[in-house]
Amino acid sequence: MAKTGIVYLIGAGPGDPGLFTIRGLELLRRADVVVYDRLIAPELLREARADAVMVYVGKATSHHTLPQCEINSMLVEHARHGAMVARLKGGDPFVFGRGGEEGLALLAAHIPFEVVPGVTSAIAVPAYAGIPVTHRNIASSVTFVTGHENTLHTETGVDWCTLAAGKGTLVFLMGVTNLPTIVKELIENGRPPETPAAMIERGATSDQRVVVGTLADIHERARAAQVQPPAITIVGEVVSLAELLGGWSARRLRTLYRRAEENDG
Ligand code: SAH
Numbered sequence: 001m002a003k004t005g006i007v008y009l010i011g012a013g014p015g016d017p018g019l020f021t022i023r024g025l026e027l028l029r030r031a032d033v034v035v036y037d038r039l040i041a042p043e044l045l046r047e048a049r050a051d052a053v054m055v056y057v058g059k060a061t062s063h064h065t066l067p068q069c070e071i072n073s074m075l076v077e078h079a080r081h082g083a084m085v086a087r088l089k090g091g092d093p094f095v096f097g098r099g100g101e102e103g104l105a106l107l108a109a110h111i112p113f114e115v116v117p118g119v120t121s122a123i124a125v126p127a128y129a130g131i132p133v134t135h136r137n138i139a140s141s142v143t144f145v146t147g148h149e150n151t152l153h154t155e156t157g158v159d160w161c162t163l164a165a166g167k168g169t170l171v172f173l174m175g176v177t178n179l180p181t182i183v184k185e186l187i188e189n190g191r192p193p194e195t196p197a198a199m200i201e202r203g204a205t206s207d208q209r210v211v212v213g214t215l216a217d218i219h220e221r222a223r224a225a226q227v228q229p230p231a232i233t234i235v236g237e238v239v240s241l242a243e244l245l246g247g248w249s250a251r252r253l254r255t256l257y258r259r260a261e262e263n264d265g
Pocket residue numbers: 013014015039089090091092093094095096097119120121122125172173174175200201202203204205229230231232
């Protein structure tokens with residue numbers, strides 16, 4: 001029987017391939033099998049060995065992904081056959097990435113694994129729009145919140161009262177569909193409607209779009225702009241810094257765009 005392999009749960013960052021870690025790249029270049037989600041930069045995938053088995057587990061169009069249990073068993077099977085598996089996940093594997101579930105499944109199957117943290121979209125995507133998630137005298141805390149339907153109203157879900165209180169920055173992931181609920185709950189629980197808010201679609205990619213408004217009108221503005229997932233919603237006074245601090249990103253995004261064109265052509 002083959003010696004058991006190993007699985008690396010690797011954060012691939014939010015889009016810009018330049019945000020991938022050195023450790024992630026070293027492992028990706030050596031892996032026998034690469035299991036990857038949607039939103040992983042094509043430039044990164046080209047770093048895999050020419051003979052690596054490439055397995056895509058997310059469908060971009062329907063937002064349908066392979067059931068998590070099947071992904072878990074696939075990782076286990078490849079490792080049981082002795083493979084070194086690079087499991088590439090968007091952003092950071094442990095920030096709404098189900099990396100914990102994959103780790104637990106590997107543990108249960110006695111497969112060795114390691115985690116390689118990545119640059120999470122929750123921080124990097126606001127940054128590419130010029131928004132620091134904290135800023136002295138403006139916001140001294142930041143909360144990452146899932147806007148996913150299944151967790152919005154469960155017991156372990158979102159505590160709107162606490163979130164709405166104070167001036168801390170709120171970053172919602174997976175919240176495009178539920179934006180009306182998010183806005184309603186925050187306002188009803190006491191966040192002022194004039195609080196600055198922004199939505200960033202496909203942040204840190206050459207397709208990045210930013211919509212800025214207030215809690216009161218962000219839904220209307222996002223609807224007018226037809227904001228689609230993947231997008232992040234950020235609520236708090238820090239959003240007002242976007243205009244001042246966002247100038248640099250246009251240059252970086254143009255570079256990404258040029259590279260994508262070259263690679264396509
Ligand atoms: N583990 C990931 C998050 C996975 S949940 C991380 O750390 O970034 C998927 C959600 O992340 C999306 O619904 C969206 O809210 C957000 N997201 C990921 N990449 C994004 C991007 N490039 N631009 C905007 N939002 C992004």
